[in-house]
Amino acid sequence: MKKLLATLTIALALTTGVSLAGEDAAEGYKVKRFKTTPRIDGDLKEWSKKDSLEIKKANVDDLEVKEAKFGWDKRYLYVIVQVKDHTLLNEGSGMGIAMADCMELRICMDPKKGNKANDTLLISPTSSNSKAACVFRKGDDDPKVITSGSGKDETKIKWAVKTTGTDWTAEAAIPLELLGIEGKEGTKIPFTLVIFDRDRKDVDEWAVWHKRNESSNKKAPPDEWPTMTLEK
Numbered sequence: 001m002k003k004l005l006a007t008l009t010i011a012l013a014l015t016t017g018v019s020l021a022g023e024d025a026a027e028g029y030k031v032k033r034f035k036t037t038p039r040i041d042g043d044l045k046e047w048s049k050k051d052s053l054e055i056k057k058a059n060v061d062d063l064e065v066k067e068a069k070f071g072w073d074k075r076y077l078y079v080i081v082q083v084k085d086h087t088l089l090n091e092g093s094g095m096g097i098a099m100a101d102c103m104e105l106r107i108c109m110d111p112k113k114g115n116k117a118n119d120t121l122l123i124s125p126t127s128s129n130s131k132a133a134c135v136f137r138k139g140d141d142d143p144k145v146i147t148s149g150s151g152k153d154e155t156k157i158k159w160a161v162k163t164t165g166t167d168w169t170a171e172a173a174i175p176l177e178l179l180g181i182e183g184k185e186g187t188k189i190p191f192t193l194v195i196f197d198r199d200r201k202d203v204d205e206w207a208v209w210h211k212r213n214e215s216s217n218k219k220a221p222p223d224e225w226p227t228m229t230l231e232k
């Protein structure tokens with residue numbers, strides 16, 4: 001029974017989102033180094049000079065990713081996404097936050113091991129306790145729920161969410177060491193970035209979610225994922 005539930009969860013989580021498109025998907029995305037450490041507060045201010053990823057338009061009208069950017073320095077990989085979303089809906093907890101509004105970043109530094117080597121970071125603007133939530137899972141280890149966001153828990157991940165009523169923004173700093181990434185120019189990082197949007201509780205959204213499936217590339221095995229390359 002437990003196995004079946006796990007399988008179902010994965011199947012549902014695979015059914016929506018947006019991901020890399022066009023040039024970024026074909027040639028890889030170039031990640032610029034931060035010269036000054038960004039403040040992890042959900043504010044885009046210090047990201048202005050960084051290029052946004054070209055994100056595929058989802059085949060639904062109500063999902064728009066305004067910005068999706070990465071940066072790095074000696075210690076961290078940084079990510080920020082800004083999502084236009086008038087209805088914040090997520091009643092999940094733990095890895096269950098993947099079932100509604102959230103950002104899901106997957107990184108796999110050992111693609112030959114396939115999905116077992118995926119590291120997953122989930123951040124949602126709201127969750128079962130009405131607060132923003134963050135969960136990290138290393139490979140197929142037990143997921144770690146990261147409550148404080150200040151980088152003081154065992155993962156040392158820093159994260160923050162800011163909501164405005166029309167947008168939500170998630171910003172995070174993930175220790176390179178946690179991801180097994182060497183912090184030097186030229187390092188290539190296979191990844192997928194998917195934004196989930198759910199707006200209604202009163203209908204079974206399965207059919208719509210299934211429709212959204214086509215716009216995500218995370219179903220591909222990690223050795224076919226897009227890559228980002230650390231640059232100066």
Ligand SMILES: [Ca+2]
Nearest residue numbers: 039041042043
């Ligand atoms: Ca910031």
Ligand SMILES: [Ca+2]
Nearest residue numbers: 087101198199
């Ligand atoms: Ca939503």
